[in-house]
Amino acid sequence: NAGVMQNPRHLVRRRGQEARLRCSPMKGHSHVYWYRQLPEEGLKFMVYLQKENIIDESGMPKERFSAEFPKEGPSILRIQQVVRGDSAAYFCASSPRTEEAFFGQGTRLTVV
Amino acid sequence: GEDVEQSLFLSVREGDSSVINCTYTDSSSTYLYWYKQEPGAGLQLLTYIFSNMDMKQDQRLTVLLNKKDKHLSLRIADTQTGDSAIYFCAESLPNKLIFGAGTRLAVHP
Numbered sequence: 690n691a692g693v694m695q696n697p698r699h700l701v702r703r704r705g706q707e708a709r710l711r712c713s714p715m716k717g718h719s720h721v722y723w724y725r726q727l728p729e730e731g732l733k734f735m736v737y738l739q740k741e742n743i744i745d746e747s748g749m750p751k752e753r754f755s756a757e758f759p760k761e762g763p764s765i766l767r768i769q770q771v772v773r774g775d776s777a778a779y780f781c782a783s784s785p786r787t788e789e790a791f792f793g794q795g796t797r798l799t800v801v
Numbered sequence: 802g803e804d805v806e807q808s809l810f811l812s813v814r815e816g817d818s819s820v821i822n823c824t825y826t827d828s829s830s831t832y833l834y835w836y837k838q839e840p841g842a843g844l845q846l847l848t849y850i851f852s853n854m855d856m857k858q859d860q861r862l863t864v865l866l867n868k869k870d871k872h873l874s875l876r877i878a879d880t881q882t883g884d885s886a887i888y889f890c891a892e893s894l895p896n897k898l899i900f901g902a903g904t905r906l907a908v909h910p
Contacts, residue, residue, distance in 0.1 A: 693843075722897070731805075731889055731900035732844070745896035780843060790898060792836075792844040 691715070693783050693793035694763075701799045702771045710766040710796045714783030721764045722790060723756055726778040738764060771800045807890055807901035813908055819877040821904045823890030826871060830892040833866060835875045838887045838903070847875070847888075882908050 694713040702708050714721050719739055724732040734748040738758035749756070753771075758764040768775055778797045782790040804826045813819045825833065831852055836844040850857045850864045850873075857864045863876040877884055887903040 695843075724898075724900075729902075731902045732898075734897040734899070737896045748897070782844075789846065789849070791846060794843040 693781055693791055695779075695781050695793035695796050697796060698794060699797050699799070701801060703801055704772060705770050708768040708771050708775070708798055710768075710779050710781075710798070711763040712766070712781030712783075712793060713763040714781075715785075715791060718783035718785050718791075720784045720786075720790075721758050722782040722784075723764075723766050724780045724782065726780060726795070728777075732780060735766075768798075771798075773800050776800045805890055805892055805899050805901035807888075807904045809902065809904060811904055811906050813880050813906070815880060815882060815908055815910050817880055819875075819880045819884070819906055819908075821875045821877075821888050821890075821906065823873040823875075823901055824871055825873065825890070825892040825899075827892055827894060827899070828868070828871065830894065832893040833864075833873050834889075834891040834893070834898065835862075835864065836889040836891065836900075838889065840886075844889065877906075880906075880908050882910075884908055 721738045723735040726732045736749050736756045737745040753769045755767045776799050778795045780795045782792045784790045807823045832849050834849040835847045837847050838844050861878045865874045885908045887905050889903045890901045891898040
């Protein structure tokens with residue numbers, strides 16, 4: 690059973706471009722979470738999804754950020770018109786139930 | 802409120818025990834977690850404790866929970882150089898985990 694797979698591992702975007710981050714949960718896991726980690730800080734919750742549903746997006750910035758977890762395929766975190774402040778590591782976690790969350794290796798986004 | 806606090810840095814000698822402390826604010830948390838992060842890597846779940854327990858032991862790891870004081874600790878026995886990493890404490894709330902800023906553990910010979 691492969692772990693949580695995130696790609697790409699590193700992503701460089703120019704200001705104003707779009708960033709698409711992908712997350713494939715562990716087999717059998719129906720809960721997906723996205724977190725953002727700024728340098729030298731802990732992880733901050735962004736959004737919690739189940740298949741085809743956004744359950745909690747209380748940590749998502751109001752503009753430019755969106756997430757989906759379609760019936761088929763990976764979960765996608767999309768950042769439109771990126772700015773330098775979006776540079777961070779973005780982690781996806783999946784779980785079969787609420788008490789265990791397993792994290793991917795992260796996507797490190799750099800906006801230049 | 803949602804807040805988890807940890808000391809930022811801990812240095813220990815190889816072979817000694819390490820104790821990493823954490824305080825949290827939400828008394829309704831069901832589970833409390835310890836994660837390990839090595840440079841450039843994701844988070845590895847080390848252990849977690851249910852809120853109605855006060856201790857959990859797993860090989861070299863011992864977790865102590867003082868629910869009255871909202872204090873959680875992680876003890877690593879016989880600390881090795883491979884234990885050098887950042888350790889994150891997290892509390893569970895509905896739909897999310899709240900993380901501390903992490904404690905950087907440095908192990909020296």
